[in-house]
Amino acid sequence: MIKAEHLLKTFTKNEKKNKKIDINAVDDISLTVGEGEIVGILGPNGAGKTTLLRMLSKLMKPTSGLVSIKIGEEEITDDIEVKRHIGYLSNNTKLYGRLSTRELLQMLGVLYGMSEEETEKKISEICEVLSMENFMDNRIEKLSTGQTQRASIARCLVHNPQVYIFDEPTLGLDILSSAAIIEFMKKEREKGKTILYSTHYMEEAEYLCDRIIMIHQGKIISEGTPTELKQQTGKDNLRDVFAELIEREGIADEH
Amino acid sequence: MNTKIIKTLVKKEILDVFRDKKTVIMMLVVPVLLYPLIFIGAMTVVSMISSGMEKQTYRVAVDAQDEGAFLQKLEQAKEELQTQGSDDESSEAERDTEEATYELVLIDADSISDYEEALNAEEIDAYISGQMQDGRMQYDIYYLSSVTNSSYAKSIVMDIFDEYKEEMTKEKIIEAGLDVHEILEPVGYEGEDIASSEQSLGSIIGSILPFMLIVSLLMGTMYPAIDTTAGERERGTLETILTLPVTNRQLIVSKFLTVAMIGIISAMLNIISMGGIAFYMYQIMDLQSDAQAFDLMQFVPALLVCILAILAFSLFISAVTMCVTAFAKTYKEANNYITPLMLVVMFVGYIGFIPNIEFNQTMAMMPVANICLLIKNMLIFKIDYALIAIVLISNVAYALFAILFLSKIYDSEAILFGDGKAGMQLFEKRSNLKKGGVPSMSDVWFVFALTTMLFLYGGTILQVNYGLWGVFGSQMILLGVPLLVVWYTKKDMKQTYGLQKAKAAGYVGGFFQIIGMFCIMLVVSTLMIKLFPDSASNITNVFSELMDGSLVESLLVIAVTPAICEELLFRGVMFQSMKKRYRISTAIILVGVIFGLYHMSLVKFIPTGLLGAVLCYTAYKTGSIYPAMMMHFVNNALSVVISYFPEQIGKVFPIFYEELKLSESLILLGVGLILFSIGQIILRRSYGSNK
CATH class of the missing domain: 3.40.190 (D-Maltodextrin-Binding Protein; domain 2)
Known part of the structure; x- marks a missing residue:
């Protein structure tokens, strides 16, 4: 389980020439994602999704607020310890092009404090699940987009994390590759993992998510199961729900 | 620190760097092939010229x-x-x-x-x-x-x-x-070189080798430094590595070790390549003429020190280049940043070519120059263990300082996710800056580094050429550089410099404290002089040279100016910014240590460090810089007055001029501590014992 309490992140932005404005990229967001649950974060560009996910995975320090994860009865708040249990993937987490996938995974095994056998076992398991046998030893820079994305997933799998945080994992992928990722998330949910992810694809969110959190300008504007959100707005698909909610906020979508 | 993690990270960095062809060519192939190519080129040109002649x-x-x-x-x-x-068999004149x-x-x-x-x-x-x-x-x-x-x-x-x-x-x-014969040569004379052949060889090598080494180390570390910092950002792998359960410090240390290791490998390759060519030339010369035989074993100690110097310098230069490249977002940008650094380092590296530069304790602390002079001196068999130690330690210390600075930068989100300026407002457009507050820590460290460099090089030149007024000039550097930055970043002058009014008790307490400190410092100095007699005589020489001017001039330059300029830098910009961000005790100790180091002398380090800490404490307690200024003035003025009137004061207080006996030392120490405590009590009474 991952929990965020009153997260706030303030950036100072240069507005025009002589003005500096403090902007709350994430403005007092609290959320909880339980075990065996997939929660989708939806929102227009610049809504604060990436900042929120970065803080949740401890890449960024919140201006105020707390992030913690719970494994069994144990609550963990220490940055480094939390990172140990999180698999984070975004478009900015590129892989070392000059290493092979196998070398990368072996290195990660050590850094996550796994034994050599443990790592090797995990690698061959991942290799089979993601069918990566034929390019495991090629340099990552030589791989195709789909192969690279699979290598990226392998990267966040290797330490068998309890919590997955994915920032737009299917962006720019072909149907086959994104279907593979969606299948992967479903399987992990069945294993009782906690999954939080952001996307722009409404159909995908509707199909996959147990709950959806809509954010706009750093704030949660609505939260619930896809069905609840539809009832709330009286619309019959998520795309319209999204548009309706943003409109209710009284601000035109920049998207 | 977890060595397993560091080892894995270093292994990854090295694999990553060595699989980049560009880097490998620049740092390994070029230096190794460069010397033979230069040599062949030179030989070709020489033979072309001689055949033309x-x-x-x-x-x-x-x-x-x-x-x-x-x-x-x-x-x-x-x-x-x-x-x-045509036929020189029979020629009588042998030309x-x-x-x-x-x-x-x-x-x-x-x-x-x-x-x-x-x-x-x-x-x-x-x-x-x-x-x-x-x-x-x-x-x-x-x-x-x-x-x-x-x-x-x-x-x-x-x-x-x-x-x-x-x-x-x-x-x-x-x-x-x-x-x-009698008219043309009424006297006979001839020059006899008593330098051993090893010494002459050493002096030739000593003028070239340091520069070569410095440049090759710089070249060797440059590309890995760019690759592991700006390169990592450009390739987008930085965020990936940040998702790992690894601390920033582990990350920086492993990157630093990688860069330093590659630097050392590259430098060693350079030496081997250079040595190979030198050996080849030696062999050729040997065949042509009856060249002197060298006892190469004599160079073994020099070689060992050279290797230590290379190690220390590679730590230093790796840390410095990484500090520069860490600010860049791309390879290209990093290259732009590194060019000025390269010019500065090479310029300073020329010092090895200048004959007759005295290698003293001050020079031993000057980055880059110290390595050049150390290697040069070792090769002509001038061995001074204290200087060797100072050079090695100062290089390692500078490297540590730079690495600390770097891990601070890497902690900041501005450099990880933002525009890469790491809270360095100095590099932003002035119109974009907000007014008020105290400088950011990154700015403070940068200002300090810049001021130190200017003070070390510019200040020394000024002092050597203009004596007393040179001291005044170098004080102006201390005042001017930070002031410019504070002005540029639109900081609150009052807050940054601690320009608040202090209560009368602040001055009284300060006065008691400084008189007490003066006694304590006298005892500590005596002890230090006993421990390091060589560096002590150095100081008295410098000091007596400065006493050439009139009393008023000396007081003005040695007491008033530092009381203003040094205080505004150390207890002003530096301390006021640090106390906002660090624990108060950390800030006081840190400024004390820096103030001690700034006096650039083994003997003075502890007494001035203590003084610096006490001045910080007073500035903190009174919330104002003025009592500290007064104390600084009193301390320096006392020293000036004492050295101006040895006879008059000597009658009353002979202890200032004679060597202290143990009993006298203890009494003086006791008096000092009592006076200091009175000062403390006055301060605490009036400002509260603890905030």
């Missing part, structure tokens, strides 16, 4: 009213050259083979109507005209310095004139019936 003929025309006397001499010289060129590589051709002077025209048209290379003047022949040799052949011809002719003159002198002496 063999065919050279010089055409000389003579028009002299000496009845052909000099012409005859020329003919004779020409003949000598020819016999030597260098080089001199036979040219030929003289005498041109009939009548065929030349205008010698200037002929010279310009290169029909002749030299034109000699001779007239009788005041009873003797005066010859003028016309030539063109802009034409190589003409210059050569002129110097050949001059040589022949020398010989001609000598012959004539001898003739005259004999005519006068005197002894030639």
Whole structure:
């Protein structure tokens, strides 16, 4: 389980020439994602999704607020310890092009404090699940987009994390590759993992998510199961729900 | 720190760096091939020149009213050259083979109507005209310095004139019936080089090697430094590595170790490559002439120190280059940032070529220059263990300082996710900056680094050239540089410099404290001087030189100016910014240590460090810089006055001039501690015991 309490992140932005404005990229967001649950974060560009996910995975320090994860009865708040249990993937987490996938995974095994056998076992398991046998030893820079994305997933799998945080994992992928990722998330949910992810694809969110959190300008504007959100707005698909909610906020979508 | 994590990260960095062809070529292949290529190139050029010279003929025309006397001499010289060129078995004069590589051709002077025209048209290379003047022949040799052949011809002719003159002198002496040898050589003298062949070899190597090493280390660390910092950001892997359960410090340390290791490998390759060429040349020379034999074993200690110096310098230069490249977002940007650094380092590295630079404790602390001078001195067998230690320790200390700074930068989100300026407002447009507050820590460290560099180099030059007023100038550096930055970043002057009014009790307490401190410092200094007698004599020398001016001048420059300038930097900008971000005790200790280091002397470090900490404490307690300024003034003024009136003060307080006995030391220490405590009590009474 991952929990965020009153997260706030303030950036100072240069507005025009002589003005500096403090902007709350994430403005007092609290959320909880339980075990065996997939929660989708939806929102227009610049809504604060990436900042929120970065803080949740401890890449960024919140201006105020707390992030913690719970494994069994144990609550963990220490940055480094939390990172140990999180698999984070975004478009900015590129892989070392000059290493092979196998070398990368072996290195990660050590850094996550796994034994050599443990790592090797995990690698061959991942290799089979993601069918990566034929390019495991090629340099990552030589791989195709789909192969690279699979290598990226392998990267966040290797330490068998309890919590997955994915920032737009299917962006720019072909149907086959994104279907593979969606299948992967479903399987992990069945294993009782906690999954939080952001996307722009409404159909995908509707199909996959147990709950959806809509954010706009750093704030949660609505939260619930896809069905609840539809009832709330009286619309019959998520795309319209999204548009309706943003409109209710009284601000035109920049998207 | 977890060594397993560091080891894995270093392994990853090294794999990553070594799989990049560009980096490998730049840092390994180029240096290794460079020296042989330079050598082959030089050899080719030399052989081209010498083969070109063999065919050279010089055409000389003579028009002299000496009845052909000099012409005859020329003919004779020409003949000598020819016999030597064809068959030198029988030649009686043993000349260098080089001199036979040219030929003289005498041109009939009548065929030349205008010698200037002929010279310009290169029909002749030299034109000699001779007239009788005041009873003797005066010859003028016309030539063109802009034409190589003409210059050569002129110097050949001059040589022949020398010989001609000598012959004539001898003739005259004999005519006068005197002894030639006695007149021409009334005394005998000869220079005898007592330097061992190893020493001469060392001095030659010592002037070139340091520069070569510094440049090769710089080149060797440059690319890995860029690759592991800006390169990682450009390739987008930084965010990936941040998702790992690894601390920033582990990350920085492993990157730093990687860069330093590659730097060392590259430097070693350079040395091997250079050494190989040197050995090859030595072998060739050995065959040609009976070159002196060298006892290479004598160089072993120098070599060991050189290797230590290389290690220390590679730590230093890796840390410095990484500090620069960490600010860049891309490879290209990093390259731009590193160019000025390269120029500065190379410029300072030239110091090895300058003869007669004294290698003292101050120089031993100057980055880059210290490594050059250390290697140079080791190679001429001038070994001073204290200096070796200072050089090695200061390099490691600078590296640690830089790495600490770097891990601070890497912690900041501005550099990880933002525009890469790491809270350095200094590099932002002034119009974008908000008013108020105190400088950011990154700015403070940057200002300090910049001020230190300027102070070390500029200040030293000023002090050496202008004595007392040079000290004043270097104080202005301390004041001016930070002030510019504070102004540029629009900081609140009052807050940044602690320009608040203090209560009277603040001054009174401060006064008691400083008098107490003065006694304590005297005892501590005596102890330090006992421990390090060499560096102590150094200080007294410098100090007495500064006392040349009048008392008022000395007080102004040595007491008033530092009380203002040093306080505004250390207890102002530095302390006021630190106390906002660090724990108060950390800030006080840190400023104390920096203040101690700034005095650049082994003996002064502890006393001035203590003083710095006490001044910080007072500034913190009173919330104002003014009591600290007053204390600083009192302390420095006391020293000046004491050294100005040794006799008068000596009658009352002989302890200032004589060596302290143990009992006196203890009494002085006791008095100092009591006075200091009174000061403390006054401060605490009036400002509260603890905030």
